[in-house]
Amino acid sequence: MSYENLAGRTAVVTGAASGIGEAIAVLLAAQGARVALLARREERLTALAGKIRADGGQALAVVADVTDEASVAAAADRIHTEYGRVDLVVNAAGVMLPHPVDARRADEWQRMLDTNVAGVLRIIGAFTGDLVGAAADGRTADIVNISSIAAHVSFPNYAVYGATKAAVTYLSDSLRGEFGPRDVRVTNIEPGFVESELLTHIGDAELARQVEDLREQVGALSAGELADLVAYATSRPRRVNLRQIVALPTRQA
Template sequence: MSYDNLAGRTAVVTGAASGIGEAVAVLLAARGARVALLARRAERLTALAGKIRADGGQALAVVADVTDERSVADAADRVHAEFGTVDLVVNSAGVMLPHPVDARRADEWQRMLDTNVTGVLRMIGVFTGDLVGAAADGRTADIVNISSIAAHVSFPNYAVYGATKAAVTYLSEALRTEFGPRDVRVTNIEPGIVESELRTHISDAELARQVEGIVEAVGALSAEELADLVAYAASRPRRVNLRQIIALPTRQA
């Protein structure tokens, strides 16, 4: 499997401090892309950037909060100053905070909406000029959004999380009508159960036990396996857009 046309590209990956985002950043850098690592945890970003550089890759640690407009704008300025024009944006930042709706955890609803939906919009908005410009110059340009199988499959206590991921899936589809005619690809990836920090976001002990039981029964994809899908989609010939990928552990129904 060839990833040759990732070499020389400039990528921004959100949620890069852990999980899928971290794995994506490591793989893209290993395949020759310059990678800007965006997340809130400075220490983890710095360590990851150091690891990538030690392995011969190019990485820039940028502390940013996708829920804050000013933070995203400042991050874009830093990326432009260090790396120039971006041609690959991977929206991997996300939070999963399950509770029954009648628990009325409005603070958690807002956090999921701000991160999972509005954060994606902020990142796309701030780099739209880069992506459209890169495509106009004949280069490959990609937006890759990490959604979830929860966009389609309902799970008790995950209504708001699922709704945010359904929004990302619809957004990805609609964005193709806006960006596709300008040669910018949009890929939506919907993982099932994945080994990631999302599971640690679950504060309810019973819900946490339920998730662990499901993982024991059907297994979980690794973050590296999801990263491989991101790299594969972004490395196809520029006329090929893998618009929708659903990736589940084999035993997950």
């Protein structure tokens, strides 16, 4: 499928080393966007950037940790040096660490908060000037946040993860009030089950088995199908903001 209005854009995609982030980066690059790939795993990023370039696209591998302000600032500086102003930001980095709250896994709580919530804020903050400037120049400007159906559907043992995604959904809604009047679009995407590395984050064997059993019952979307939604939303005419997208496997209630 071909998407209009993506060629010539400059995108930042976090979580680009695997899963949803990787698929989004590949598709945006295939449609003619220059894509800065952000993640912590240098080897994976370098390989992905090489693949994109081999397929005729433009990609920049930028090792960065969204939980660290200095790392994000350094990444933004490098992107600005190499690519100039950014007009499309996709927050796909995330971590899912399920446990009952009374397990008191404060280390996991902090990791999810730092990545899923504060990480999104750091990235948006680093590129706000770019996005507002691009919109002021009459160009299309987008923020896309990958939230989760867990933002408003509760699952046992996922209270903290769900709370972080509820924060992302609320943040996206609030940001529209700040950025919409300046012609910057904000899209919040809430997927259900998706084939991604999130499921490998589950360290508890019983919880992992429960998720696998449910996934076998309802199926899972591919990362490419999520990427398709991002490309579609960000390729609409600049006056059209697809503000909220919930994407589930057909069998998932």
